[in-house]
Amino acid sequence: RFMCAQLPNPVLDSISIIDTPGILSGEKQRISRGYDFSAVLEWFAERVDRIILLFDAHKLDISDEFSEVIKALKNHEDKIRVVLNKADQIETQQLMRVYGALMWSLGKIINTPEVVRVYIGSFWSHPLLIPDNRKLFEAEEQDLFKDIQSLPRNAALRKLNDLIKRARLAKVHAYIISSLKKEMPNVFGKESKKKELVNNLGEIYAKIEREHQISPGDFPSLRKMQELLQTQDFTKFQALKPKLLDTVDDMLTNDIARLMVMVRQEESQMPSQVVKGGAFEGTMNGPFGHGYGEGAGEGIDDIEWVVGKDKPTYDEIFYTLSPVNGKITGANAKKEMVKSKLPNTVLGKIWKLADVDKDGLLDDEEFALANHLIKVKLEGHELPTDLPPHLIPPSKRRLE
Structure with missing residues (x-):
């Protein structure tokens, strides 16, 4: 179901754009997709630099599926921007009401202390239906373009942060797996012990956190980990290998620091406007x-x-x-x-x-x-x- 289009447009020299299928409302339409839509979006969310949610000002509706999609983007709130599109189709007073309703609806789904950034405009090349808010649309469009233009500069830094996150997660994973292996009996009562360990996984997390001074944020989701462990054979788990852990620590302490300096140098040498062509053309x-x-x-x-x-x-x-x-x-x-x-x-x-x-x-x-x-x-x-x-x-x- 995934289609790719290559176009000779200078905008695409700097960024790749992934367009998702439209959001459907109604249970029947949702089931007929034939794949887990939220899971697919979650996979992409982990790998992209920016997520733009589009809403139409003249028919604002956050369906059940859209709510599920936004919830699937949890832990990626810093990447999310919202565009209130086709805002030229309604009068100023109604636009203010729609904007307020959108912020209220998003506040219930996106549970963060920071307010999500909403850009108001009409992002197409047709004449504005109601041109009263032209100046607002101009300013919002420029802000959105600046935000998108900053992405190539920050992409390397984001990948580096992902690498750090993954390395920490791998390290914690090793501690969890080796702890479960250590607790398993050699001969009898393996199944009952396995159930007990899965149920008490939260306590094992707490113990590892205390012993190795690891931040709670570095641990994988408790519920997901418990689900995955149900089908595993704990006796085949590996014991802890301190040498490998030392290598990871050395990478986090020394190699990452050197890479960070290189990324900063590269960033400072990049032109201030990276995305060029199309609507981004010029200054x-x-x-x-x-x-x-x-x-x-x-x-x-x-x-x-x-x-x-x-x-x-x-x-x-x-x-x-x-x-x-x-x-x-x-x-x-x-x-x-x-x-x-x-x-x-x-x-x-x-x-x-x-x-x-x-x-x-x-x-x-x-x-x-x-x-x-x-x-x-x-x-x-x-x-x-x-x-x-x-x-x-x-x-x-x-x-x-």
Whole structure:
């Protein structure tokens, strides 16, 4: 049931994205999956750097299965972020109610002292249905992107922490197994002794904790361990091997410390923005919080400029936006461009294409181009990655 797709997108050079099937409501649908959904998610949760839970603002519902899924993510709360999506489909007052209801519902399931971070927005490229909260959506989107962009920097550190956790668990496991082996009789009463030891496993944990000064957090789940031990033959367990334990201790004390220094050095040498491409493109330059890409390239003089026929209409708007020396600022251009209700990720891309000479200002031709691209997008077409010759303004066709 697991499918993989490879796409030529620079975002995927830095991160891999795992998309889970949608949450189902109703017992019949849940049973028909044919596999343990929560267990599969738990397996992935242990191995990923970030878990994003998506909720639709206009139909907020935490079904029984979703509750089970969130409970399966226990011990990974630090990785969880929540996105309240399609928030442009409801009015501000209702959005506040939905946000409050979501926080209350999550508080009952995610049992942590820290409040889980919820990002509110509309994460698609369609026009915003109710654009009243555009500024909020912009800020939330930038915060979420920054959070995702930090993941490659922290990935090595997380793997190192997992290695430390696993080493400690292996060490504790050795103490538990050898203690059970030591308690077993050589000849008679093996089964009854085994039952007694499984029932009293909590006391064995406490004894090991005291004798070896081990933190309670390093022990495996008591209930799960008792379940697994039911089917084991204790007489085949190994006795403690101090040499192997010394090797683990040496690794935790010395090797990990050296690795930690190397990871820190590597981190400091990494660029601040690791995830690039797509909606992550660029920095905070420009009026839409997105940077500029490569130049549009040289145009061809005899190709007709398709924007020309609509330019007189766009010129009328252009001259109402207070041009100085024939150009308008990014802030003034933004005031007009947001009237399209397109989200910032899309308008940022349009700005990047329209600002052909990369001076952070738009002249009348560039402004006309920006409006043409908005029209293209609103008609349901995809925006080009780079300007094709028929879109390059005539006066910019000799630019390198």
